[in-house]
Amino acid sequence: MSHTLPIEVQLDQTECCGSGLCASIAPTAFRLDTSGVAVVLDTAATTDRDVLVRAAKNCPTLCITLTDNGSEIDLF
């Protein structure tokens, strides 16, 4: 089946510790807002899947969820 939809990126800000790792690994997908909590950028939709997976895997609180065509991507 061909890949038709961009990967959906969700972030639970209540769990974010503000490490900034996601933004350093995937700066086109995440940034820290002025309160030091990560936000998902619109350009996350065009960010390479492998980069998104690496960012999600390295999140110390695992608060990033990636969904591909309706199925959550298994990070580990």
Ligand code: SF4
């Ligand atoms: S890597 Fe995780 S905990 Fe760190 S800023 Fe990003 S979302 Fe927050």
